[in-house]
Amino acid sequence: MDIGDYRAHDALGLAALIRQGEVSREEVFAAACAAIEADNPYLGAVVRTRFARAAREGGHLDPEAPFAGVPTLTKDLLMALEDEPLACGSASMAAWRAPENASLVTRLRQAGLCILGQTATPELGLMGITEPRAFAHPVNPWRPAHSPGGSSGGSAVAVASGLVPLALGSDGGGSIRIPASHCGLFGLKPSRGRVPLGPMFGEVWQGAVVEHALTRSVRDSAAVLDVINGMDAGSPWPLPREQGFLAALGRPPPPLRVAVSLGEPLGAPLGTRLDPEVRLAVEWAAHRLEGLGHRVDWAEPPVEGGALADSYLTLYLGHLAADLAWISEQTGVPVGRLDIEPATRAIGRLGRCLPARDYELAKRDWNRVARAMAGFHRRFDVLLLPVAAGPAPRRRALYPSPARERLMALLAIPGASRLALKAGMLKRLAAEALRMTPFTQLANLTGQPAMSLPLHITPDGLPVGVQVIGPMGDERRLLVLAAQLEADSGWGRHLPRVLG
Known part of the structure; x- marks a missing residue:
């Protein structure tokens, strides 16, 4: 079997060839x-x-x-x-x-x-x-x-x-x-x-x-x-x-009841701007679903993107702080001397200063959103919306800039992390981290299954997936x-x- 033949099959196709003795x-x-x-x-x-x-x-x-x-x-x-x-x-x-x-x-x-x-x-x-x-x-x-x-x-x-x-x-x-x-x-x-x-x-x-x-x-x-x-x-x-x-x-x-959304409640609070090709992909998928006999209606999920992002990032900070402590235990290297990237170190410092009360309140928000989505799915079988705000970005475009990393390094100053949390740095982190991808965290917080379908390719030759979320x-x-x-x-x- 040469590489070209190998690449022509999916996994079950290869397994069938092996099982039938056509290839070893x-x-x-x-x-x-x-x-x-x-x-x-x-x-x-x-x-x-x-x-x-x-x-x-x-x-x-x-x-x-x-x-x-x-x-x-x-x-x-x-x-x-x-x-x-x-x-x-x-x-x-x-x-x-x-x-x-x-x-x-x-x-x-x-x-x-x-x-x-x-x-x-x-x-x-x-x-x-x-x-x-x-x-x-x-x-x-x-x-x-x-x-x-x-x-x-x-x-x-x-x-x-x-x-x-x-x-x-x-x-x-x-x-x-x-x-x-x-x-x-x-x-x-x-x-x-x-x-x-x-x-x-x-x-x-x-x-x-x-x-x-x-x-x-x-x-x-x-x-x-x-x-x-x-x-x-x-x-x-x-x-x-x-x-x-x-x-x-x-x-x-x-025939399914399909809700279609461009994700406005999720992206707008973070300043997300939807690429026209993403809009086209979602609209095209909705049209195709309608052609397959499904009932399609435009409807927004009952969530507020800013609050959801805050809740998600709060848990993210807390878990990163715990992960760094675990790595320190496993490797025998103090947290402050771990060989980690500046952004990781800065976010870990914020997590160490996160009050347990705020962590627990953020987790309770997950339940509220999950209950709201359960009610939504009594009206709709699935929700169709974007995966990301645009096609694949250029490499390095979304990695923290050197200037941003220097700013985050200031969190090493004693007391700076606590002050940064009080000054609303969590909201700014949420907006910066999730602005291009504010549509996927919803299913992680609620626990629902979700999928990306490769249904569109831009004129520039980049694929754009559309997301479908279903009930738990x-x-x-x-x-x-x-x-x-x-x-x-x-x-x-x-x-x-x-x-x-």
Whole structure:
């Protein structure tokens, strides 16, 4: 199997070829390794490989597993491989090795997936771009001068460029959906607690973070969810394993009540300006849904974007402070001497000064928003809105400028962080951090499933995804709707095929 043949198939397609004896597992493995070795120096998607270990593990795969022999990559964040590096995009963790496998990793292997390496992420997964100082910056395979988004940017680049047919990602504020939108992929964020984060973690960011995959096809996403969902031992979320996500794609959805919004309540308080191509993508998707027999109405979600952003950033600050303390414990390096980026250090200082009362009040806001959205979904089955305010930005365009980093460094002055919080710095941080991507955090706070669909390409050749959010626990309906739109639009033929 040459690299071109390898790239022509999604994950289930490769698994079928292996199962039918048309190609061997070893041939697929060799093609994947060759693709990574040839193209990753240019793409910057993969931060480390583990070909030798993966080859040994491949000899123990169940040949009847749904993805038997299919190559994949995991994200360099949370997805621990026993006794292997997990740097989380940070120089501070470069020498750290995980003590045990993540439950997700165990389930991927049981499903027959062969983990060839780990993909790039911003430091600690904190940004909607993937430009860590400690590792290479992935390039968007559609337009190399542009960002693939983040924080699962490395995984998105790996799939969009054909290094692997699917790659794992995590989503705490849009980190699967944003890179899926910028790289022309399908990206599903499952419901809160659907995929376990154990055994190292019970929940991350108060349950806002969920792990899943970036894929070329809806069927791959559904099949992955079939094998990784359900609580593990000690999970804080009593969600048993569900089956039938892939099987459900065999029939179209009944007519749905679709609410359509350009996200004004979410973006306007942050000063977001919607790119005309994003508006066109949403309007075009609404028209297509109507043509497929769904009832489409314009309606705004019952949320206020400024308050939602404040609540999200409050929890973000608190968790970063805790994460830095954990890294200090794991590495034996004092927090003040950790090798971290200036923005990470400044935000961590703000988090250390955050009153516990404010943290708890922010979490209570999550419940209020979730109840409001539950009422909204009594009127509408799904909500269609943008993923991001524009197509993929140019690389470095959204990273803090040197002047901004110098300003943030002033937080090192004793008492400055506390004064900055009192002076309203949290609101300014929220506006600056989320202005280009204010539409994805809603589903993380409420716990609802949400997906990015690659339904539009700009005249400049950049993909633009549209987001669909469903009621809590209703991934099945989202996946069935996605499969209907995939069949109607034929989006798979629009993937970039030529590198350079």
